[in-house]
Amino acid sequence: xxxVTTFNGRKVAxxxxxxxxxxxxxxxxxxxxxxTAWDDNPDSVEKAAAAGVATLDLREADWGAFSALVLSPGVxxxxxxxxxxxxxxxxxxxxxxxxVELFVRERRSHAPDxxxxxxxxxxxxxxxxxxxxxxxxxxxxxxxxGGNIGTAVLTLDxxxxxxxxxxxxxxxxxxxxxxxxxxxxxxxxxxxDHLDRHGTMQHYADIKERLVAGSRTAIVGVDDSFSSLIxxxxxQAGTKVVRISRRHVLADGIYAEGARxxxxxxxxxxxxxxxxxxxxLRGAHNxxxxxxxxxxxxxxxxxxxxxxxxxxxxxxxxxxxxxxxKIGEIVFVNxxxxxxxxxxxxxxxSYDRIYWIAGGLPKEGGITSLAPFFPKIAKxxxxxxxxxxxxxxxxxxxxxxxxxxxERAVARAAADAARERGGPVAVMLSPAxxxxxxxxxxxxxxxxxxxxxxxxxxxxxxx
Numbered sequence: 001x002x003x004v005t006t007f008n009g010r011k012v013a014x015x016x017x018x019x020x021x022x023x024x025x026x027x028x029x030x031x032x033x034x035x036t037a038w039d040d041n042p043d044s045v046e047k048a049a050a051a052g053v054a055t056l057d058l059r060e061a062d063w064g065a066f067s068a069l070v071l072s073p074g075v076x077x078x079x080x081x082x083x084x085x086x087x088x089x090x091x092x093x094x095x096x097x098x099x100v101e102l103f104v105r106e107r108r109s110h111a112p113d114x115x116x117x118x119x120x121x122x123x124x125x126x127x128x129x130x131x132x133x134x135x136x137x138x139x140x141x142x143x144x145x146g147g148n149i150g151t152a153v154l155t156l157d158x159x160x161x162x163x164x165x166x167x168x169x170x171x172x173x174x175x176x177x178x179x180x181x182x183x184x185x186x187x188x189x190x191x192x193d194h195l196d197r198h199g200t201m202q203h204y205a206d207i208k209e210r211l212v213a214g215s216r217t218a219i220v221g222v223d224d225s226f227s228s229l230i231x232x233x234x235x236q237a238g239t240k241v242v243r244i245s246r247r248h249v250l251a252d253g254i255y256a257e258g259a260r261x262x263x264x265x266x267x268x269x270x271x272x273x274x275x276x277x278x279x280x281l282r283g284a285h286n287x288x289x290x291x292x293x294x295x296x297x298x299x300x301x302x303x304x305x306x307x308x309x310x311x312x313x314x315x316x317x318x319x320x321x322x323x324x325x326k327i328g329e330i331v332f333v334n335x336x337x338x339x340x341x342x343x344x345x346x347x348x349x350s351y352d353r354i355y356w357i358a359g360g361l362p363k364e365g366g367i368t369s370l371a372p373f374f375p376k377i378a379k380x381x382x383x384x385x386x387x388x389x390x391x392x393x394x395x396x397x398x399x400x401x402x403x404x405x406x407e408r409a410v411a412r413a414a415a416d417a418a419r420e421r422g423g424p425v426a427v428m429l430s431p432a433x434x435x436x437x438x439x440x441x442x443x444x445x446x447x448x449x450x451x452x453x454x455x456x457x458x459x460x461x462x463x
Contacts, residue, residue: 001158002103002154003027003158004105005032006106008031008032013058013089015069016039016072017038018039021039025037026052027155036056037054038056063092066092067095068097069095070099071085072098096176098173099153099173099176100174105179111160114162115164115300116184117164117182117184118186119188119292119296120187124189126320127317128186130149131290132297135302135310139303139306139310142163142164145166146167147167147173148168177210182216183215184299185212185217186296187218189227190227216240217241217242218231218234218240219242219244219295220234222245223246223288242295249269252265256288261275263294273294275290278312280314283349284349286321286346293311319442321333324461326460330414330426332428333428335347340432344367344432348428351428352423354376354425355377355379355425355427357410357431358380358383358431358433360383360384360385361384362385367393367432374398378416379399379401381413382403382409407448410453427453429449
């Protein structure tokens with residue numbers, strides 16, 4: 001835990017007592033703050049009280065006594081309308097911040113020179129975050145990984161000299177971190193997302209821009225117009241900018257040329273690393289993720305050899321295009337995190353011959369947008385509630401069967417793939433659906449897939 005000493009002896013209001021909210025409350029208490037916490041969910045309030053956190057309906061509190069409102073990132077700050085706790089804070093001039101801002105202040109107070117890499121973007125954040133942490137750890141650095149990737153940032157070990165932090169930041173977290181100042185800040189890309197919480201695409205982009213604008217080195221993907229303009233503005237403001245691209249040759253920066261990562265300076269390019277044989281970094285989207293990770297590690301002083309070696313040993317992000325096993329030339333891929341069609345597209349684009357396990361609780365739009373990848377699919381194995389709808393979409397274009405359960409789909413896909421001749425094939429769980437019709441979440445679904453694959457005869461597990 002990181003005790004939040006910067007609020008020692010001061011009164012703090014906290015709203016939102018989910019996982020990260022409760023961890024934040026406990027970190028504030030550990031640092032000497034006088035915390036008053038609340039949540040709209042009575043169960044969360046009860047759990048916090050049982051953990052020793054003082055609770056009180058903040059509508060009944062004396063707001064003139066508070067130094068800050070610490071807001072959980074899931075609570076609306078501006079859109080569709082501010083939460084009532086935000087209104088109360090603004091009426092009394094109380095600053096509104098989040099857990100990432102508390103981390104930023106603790107780092108600034110206790111170890112301002114310890115390297116801090118922050119990652120944001122619409123897509124690819126988690127893979128890039130995990131890859132950077134892997135590269136740092138394999139180079140022998142003391143590495144702390146947290147944030148939006150699933151580990152609350154204030155549950156990490158406290159800042160100290162030589163300790164590296166890799167923090168994934170959502171737009172919600174950045175919106176509550178006004179003084180964020182990473183050593184290296186990454187903006188991967190921007191496409192419309194979370195507009196119900198940010199109102200407009202421009203406001204969403206403005207929030208994302210704050211992360212790189214406050215960075216010592218800003219690493220920005222320039223394959224979309226919003227991000228490209230941000231790179232220009234941040235550079236004009238005097239920040240060092242490293243541009244990355246998976247689509248364009250750059251005069252300066254790091255770009256992908258197929259599976260080759262090229263490093264350019266002054267119009268001259270040299271090969272930095274070849275990703276062609278790294279199963280966990282297949283696809284153009286992963287080339288961009290790798291380019292960002294390379295740029296960040298170079299910015300914090302990691303040498304090229306350690307980075308290249310680390311790329312080759314990256315195990316992948318669990319449940320995201322994760323090669324888990326092999327039988328001969330068949331590779332089994334766990335892409336359970338692909339809970340809609342857009343999320344499934346990168347995995348389908350990365351293999352040439354696929355036995356595709358898809359289905360679950362369907363999302364709006366189904367799989368019609370995946371039609372360009374249908375020629376890659378040898379056969380589809382449909383599960384869950386979406387099976388009849390997906391079957392109608394596939395029609396006569398792709399052979400399919402309605403398997404019903406994941407266990408049956410794995411067995412049938414493995415048997416059919418084993419009859420292939422003439423090259424590598426993938427048996428892939430990339431459901432393009434939520435899991436809730438059959439599983440608690442995508443993690444449980446992915447773990448079930450791993451278990452069913454592990455039970456196959458002759459399998460060699462890779463994880």
